[in-house]
Amino acid sequence: MIKLGRRTLEEIHAHAESTYPEECCGLLIASSGSKEVVDSVKMRNAFPGPKHDRYHIDPLELFKADREAARRGLTIAGIYHSHPDYPATLSKFDIEHSFAWYSYVVVSVPKGEAGDTRSWLPGQDHSSVAEETIEIREGLAEDRGVGQKA
Amino acid sequence: MTVTIIIPTALRQHTGDEDELKLNARTVSDALKELVTAFPSLRKHLYSEGGRLRNFINIYLNEEDIRYKEGESTKLKDGDTLMIVPAVAGGAHSSADDEGHDARVSFSSGEFARYSRHLIMPEVGLEGQAKLKSASVLIIGAGGLGTPSATYLAAAGVGRIGIVDFDVIEKSNLHRQVLYTESDVGKSKADVARKRLLEINPNVSVEVHKLRLDSSNALEILGAYDIILDGTDNFPTRYLVNDACVLLGKPNVYASIFRFEGQASVFSLANAPCYRCLYPEPPPPGLVPSCAEGGVLGVLPGIMGSIQAAEAIDLILGKGRSLAGRLLLFDALDMTFKELKLRKNPECKVCGPDATVKELIDYEAFCGREEEFSSDLEVTPRQLSELINEGKNIVLVDVREPWEYEINHINGAKLIPLDELPKRVNELSTADTIVVNCLSGQRSAQATRFLNGMGFKKAKNLKGGMRAWVSEVQPEMPTY
Numbered sequence: 001m002i003k004l005g006r007r008t009l010e011e012i013h014a015h016a017e018s019t020y021p022e023e024c025c026g027l028l029i030a031s032s033g034s035k036e037v038v039d040s041v042k043m044r045n046a047f048p049g050p051k052h053d054r055y056h057i058d059p060l061e062l063f064k065a066d067r068e069a070a071r072r073g074l075t076i077a078g079i080y081h082s083h084p085d086y087p088a089t090l091s092k093f094d095i096e097h098s099f100a101w102y103s104y105v106v107v108s109v110p111k112g113e114a115g116d117t118r119s120w121l122p123g124q125d126h127s128s129v130a131e132e133t134i135e136i137r138e139g140l141a142e143d144r145g146v147g148q149k150a
Numbered sequence: 151m152t153v154t155i156i157i158p159t160a161l162r163q164h165t166g167d168e169d170e171l172k173l174n175a176r177t178v179s180d181a182l183k184e185l186v187t188a189f190p191s192l193r194k195h196l197y198s199e200g201g202r203l204r205n206f207i208n209i210y211l212n213e214e215d216i217r218y219k220e221g222e223s224t225k226l227k228d229g230d231t232l233m234i235v236p237a238v239a240g241g242a243h244s245s246a247d248d249e250g251h252d253a254r255v256s257f258s259s260g261e262f263a264r265y266s267r268h269l270i271m272p273e274v275g276l277e278g279q280a281k282l283k284s285a286s287v288l289i290i291g292a293g294g295l296g297t298p299s300a301t302y303l304a305a306a307g308v309g310r311i312g313i314v315d316f317d318v319i320e321k322s323n324l325h326r327q328v329l330y331t332e333s334d335v336g337k338s339k340a341d342v343a344r345k346r347l348l349e350i351n352p353n354v355s356v357e358v359h360k361l362r363l364d365s366s367n368a369l370e371i372l373g374a375y376d377i378i379l380d381g382t383d384n385f386p387t388r389y390l391v392n393d394a395c396v397l398l399g400k401p402n403v404y405a406s407i408f409r410f411e412g413q414a415s416v417f418s419l420a421n422a423p424c425y426r427c428l429y430p431e432p433p434p435p436g437l438v439p440s441c442a443e444g445g446v447l448g449v450l451p452g453i454m455g456s457i458q459a460a461e462a463i464d465l466i467l468g469k470g471r472s473l474a475g476r477l478l479l480f481d482a483l484d485m486t487f488k489e490l491k492l493r494k495n496p497e498c499k500v501c502g503p504d505a506t507v508k509e510l511i512d513y514e515a516f517c518g519r520e521e522e523f524s525s526d527l528e529v530t531p532r533q534l535s536e537l538i539n540e541g542k543n544i545v546l547v548d549v550r551e552p553w554e555y556e557i558n559h560i561n562g563a564k565l566i567p568l569d570e571l572p573k574r575v576n577e578l579s580t581a582d583t584i585v586v587n588c589l590s591g592q593r594s595a596q597a598t599r600f601l602n603g604m605g606f607k608k609a610k611n612l613k614g615g616m617r618a619w620v621s622e623v624q625p626e627m628p629t630y
Contacts, residue, residue, distance in 0.1 A: 023241060023242065025238075025240075032159070032167070033162070033167070046503075047239070047399060047420075052242075053242040054239070054240075054241035054399060055239065056237075056238070056239040056420055057238040059208045059210070059236075059237055059421065060210070060235070062235055062236065062238060063156075063210070063233055066158055067156075069159050070159050075159040075160055076158065076160055077160060081240055081241075083241075085242075086242035090240075091240070091241060093240060093241050094240035094241065097206055097238070097239045097240050098240070099160075099195075099206070099236050099238070101160040101161055102160060104240070
């Protein structure tokens, strides 16, 4: 199970809508060793071709974001991306390019409006995938600062 | 050597909550082995069952991808930092997904027999053969490179093969374009290639595109295939194919040939350089001779085209280490293969972070049209023939090589090979009307410009060279 704050979810949806009809991508930052997401980080879609059905995160930009998370005592627990006019399931291409150590949150964006949002755990073999429950946390505590070490 | 290795925060749970580790190692490979020995649960994340570093895991040494150094055998020095960085990519959907669904691929018993030598290799197997069957490859140019690559791809069972070529078969093609026979001369290359490929393997489909690839049609045509094989023989099309592949995100399996030397690489894979990273600008027009002008060993494109086919198959199977980031150089005289490492050019105008080329451009203009001669510095074969018949005093200079001159020459022509012209220029007089010829008009154009610059104001170029002379004036003369 991956836990997302309502505000984080809204930020991801806003990001997905802002890049429509292109795919957006970003990182889910969690407290160390957990799937309690405390923050999301927008990443640049670095795919060199048409971005309506592809995304690519520049490795050095990912590295820098990972170091920044480490500095804050946090972990990149997952990757989110959008599927413009396509369901929130992992495509064959997604699965082939997946890492078993991340959760993959996918937002379907039919006609520019973010909708169905699901999370997936890919297998080690790059061919299987299991759905992961998303727990949305509501309320004041929200996600900001939760799990953050001083 | 004491080096620091930085692992992604997500893997920290496997290393006792450490994401920066110091260890002693001589090479990248040693360092990674040391790491997984110390933390065995990391192994399955970094290595496949076959013991290879997993696909899509990048290793950077001091912020540089080791693929552009010496791979896992790159040597380390004290204080180096190694970074493990996942190549995160994905996306909704593509036509390849629909067709790539293995469950939809089935084989007849005839196909099982045909592909048996593939099927018994674990690297291919039924899964790999299904990938080949559901793959599509576009071959640009059904010439020296395109005919061997198409032959092997069809035989290997690549399900959909596209061929772009608007040319007809000429006799001078037959010494290397082994898909064609004597009786095919004058027929469409694409049509004959399709017929032969289907004879080799009727289980594949072959689509022909009999047109000149240009900026108006390239994205649509290339976009319909998974992998592009560049078998072009000219720079405008080569840059067009490169840019279209980068814009579409399609792998561009490249080869080129000249005389005894060939080059091959794979461009525009994610993170890999493109043709423009290697050659940002085309050479000045006329400087690099084509095979038609400079010649090519017949078997050379057979080797280079086969390398392209092997690369395309590796890409489809997702096996091995591709030529992306490497330029393979083959010399058929010394019989050597060499390899150059290619780096992504951060200033590349088409694939760099600040790329300015966002759509296809006019590639004929980009590569430059060869400067035209003014009419008084050029004669056509008919004009020359008339001048000779009128008894005008004309000095004919043939700038080809002696063995070319032996095959055919215009009666009375003086042989001065292009390379010797500067030191033999004193054999000519500035007072004479000089007409310079070669085979196609390219070398003689250089010679004419050289002579004009040396004060031979009455030196003119024979337009179209001996090829035009034979077809327009002396059709009974042998030619090549």
